[in-house]
Amino acid sequence: xAKIERVTTGYYRIALAEVLSDAxxxxxxxFQIVTMRxxxxxxxEGVGYTFTNGHxxxxxxxxxxxxxxxxxxxxxxxxxxALWEKIWWKTHYAGRGGPTVLALSAFDIALWDLKAKRxxxxxxKLLGGYRDRVSCYAGGIDLHLDPEPLVEQTKGNLERGFRxxxxxxxxxxxxxxxxxVAAMRDFLGDGFPLMVDANMKYTADEAIRAARAFQPFDLxxxxxxxxxxxxxxxxxxxxxxxxxxATGENMRTLWEFKAMIEAGGTSWPEPDVTNCGGVTPFMxxxxxxxxxxxxxxxxxxHDITVHLLCACPNGQFLEAHGFGLEDYISEPMRIKDxxxxxxxxxxHGMEFNWEKLETIAC
Numbered sequence: 567x568a569k570i571e572r573v574t575t576g577y578y579r580i581a582l583a584e585v586l587s588d589a590x591x592x593x594x595x596x597f598q599i600v601t602m603r604x605x606x607x608x609x610x611e612g613v614g615y616t617f618t619n620g621h622x623x624x625x626x627x628x629x630x631x632x633x634x635x636x637x638x639x640x641x642x643x644x645x646x647x648a649l650w651e652k653i654w655w656k657t658h659y660a661g662r663g664g665p666t667v668l669a670l671s672a673f674d675i676a677l678w679d680l681k682a683k684r685x686x687x688x689x690x691k692l693l694g695g696y697r698d699r700v701s702c703y704a705g706g707i708d709l710h711l712d713p714e715p716l717v718e719q720t721k722g723n724l725e726r727g728f729r730x731x732x733x734x735x736x737x738x739x740x741x742x743x744x745x746x747v748a749a750m751r752d753f754l755g756d757g758f759p760l761m762v763d764a765n766m767k768y769t770a771d772e773a774i775r776a777a778r779a780f781q782p783f784d785l786x787x788x789x790x791x792x793x794x795x796x797x798x799x800x801x802x803x804x805x806x807x808x809x810x811x812a813t814g815e816n817m818r819t820l821w822e823f824k825a826m827i828e829a830g831g832t833s834w835p836e837p838d839v840t841n842c843g844g845v846t847p848f849m850x851x852x853x854x855x856x857x858x859x860x861x862x863x864x865x866x867x868h869d870i871t872v873h874l875l876c877a878c879p880n881g882q883f884l885e886a887h888g889f890g891l892e893d894y895i896s897e898p899m900r901i902k903d904x905x906x907x908x909x910x911x912x913x914h915g916m917e918f919n920w921e922k923l924e925t926i927a928c
Contacts, residue, residue: 568606568643568684573635573673576601576920577627577928580890586707589736589767591619594707597889598623598928601918602630602672604680606643612680613918614672616840617866617889624928625665626672633657633666634673644684646677650846663818667843674844675870675914683913689870690908693849693877700875702868702906703730703759705887709737713749720753729904730759730883732789735776736767744779751783759883763789766816770799777807786883787812787834794822800831812836815865820847820854827858834883838865839874852878868906869899869916876908894919 578599586594600623601615616626637653653673657666682692690698704723708716720731733750735743747762754760762785768776773791780788789812792799804811814836817823820843826832835855839848852874855862861882864871868886875881884906892898896917900907909915 568608568610570604570638570641570643571607572603572605573630573638574603574605575627575630575635576603576923577623578923578926579623579928580894580926582890585710588707588709588734588763588765590765593710594619596620597891599891600626600630600669600672601923602634602669602676604638604643604673604676606680606684608684610680610684612643612676612678612683612913613916614675614677614679614844615867616668616672617891618668622665626668627928629657629661629666629669630672633661634669638673643677643680646674646681646846649677650674650843654843667818668841671840671842671844674846675839678845679913679916686912688873688908688910688912689845689914690873690876693845693873695877696879696881697876698910699902699905699907700872700881700884701730701904702728702872702884702886702901703732703761704728705732705763705885707734707887709734711746713746716746717749717753720750727901727904728886730761730786732761732763732885734765735762735780736764740776740779743776747780747783747785756784759786760784761786761789761812761883763812764791766790766793768792770796770802773799773803774806777803777809781808785809789813789834789836790815794826797826797829797831800826801829804831804833810834812863814838814851815841818842820850823851824854827854827860832860834861834863836863836865836885838867839870840867845870845874848874849878852881856880869895870914872899872906872908873914894923 788809810833812834852862
């Protein structure tokens with residue numbers, strides 16, 4: 567039995583090369599990441615991380631350092647389900663969701679990385695191994711871009727190997743979004759996978775109106791038209807808008823996904839491994855979606871999530887967008903012919919440059 571000997575938390579701020587924007591989070595010039603390193607009694611180490619779009623990183627780091635580190639020491643590193651349950655319930659009363667579940671996500675990712683390294687397997691094979699690559703799309707945070715620069719950005723993404731594109735919508739004037747979507751469809755041509763993301767901008771009535779305006783452009787999905795808490799609103803948009811919905815990046819538990827899927831409020835469940843509780847619940851969400859004959863997509867953390875989507879038969883359309891993290895790891899994810907390739911290295915394969923990260927430590 568390999569016991570956990572040490573857990574180390576890191577907290578960093580990564581400045582963005584260019585300012586990004588979406589409908590509800592506004593402009594973003596910096597991302598925060600919190601890392602967790604788990605060392606076992608055999609000398610093996612697993613690494614996990616979570617991120618925010620510029621706020622609350624200190625709260626996540628505090629939970630990781632003050633709560634999870636102490637709860638993990640001395641435990642069997644292989645009993646991931648037991649460890650997850652222990653931390654979930656010990657922190658549940660004051661921490662269900664929010665920074666606590668993001669910290670738990672980083673810890674859980676580290677445990678799975680450690681387990682895969684000990685087995686000398688890439689994570690996607692340890693989790694079941696369905697294929698070694700999955701379709702992916704470029705997720706632009708680009709609400710500020712008008713049609714011409716939006717198309718120019720897309721040209722760059724096509725040159726990088728992407729064969730599917732997501733763009734932001736949610737401007738105050740719907741006609742501006744319609745013009746932007748029309749320009750993208752005209753440039754990409756018929757049949758090219760194009761998604762739009764409103765980042766919870768609308769009420770249900772506004773979202774229905776927007777969805778109907780977007781119908782002529784054959785969108786793969788309309789993402790987060792309303793807040794995830796409004797299950798009835800999501801159901802209305804799904805039924806009346808005429809476009810498949812994706813939602814989940816702001817949902818924090820398996821049970822939230824269960825409620826949304828059962829109600830019929832999503833066609834594309836979209837968990838984020840760094841905020842839904844980690845690999846453990848992500849895979850449960852993916853299998854839940856499979857039971858409803860739904861594909862599962864993802865949000866963020868593509869270097870980790872490529873393993874998860876490659877481990878389940880209903881995994882489709884990995885979201886790939888960087889926030890500067892690629893400058894602090896040794897081998898960024900490879901994209902070939904529109905497919906994200908899962909690395910064959912043991913664990914999840916992300917190797918951080920810790921010395922370089924220390925230069926941006928908080």
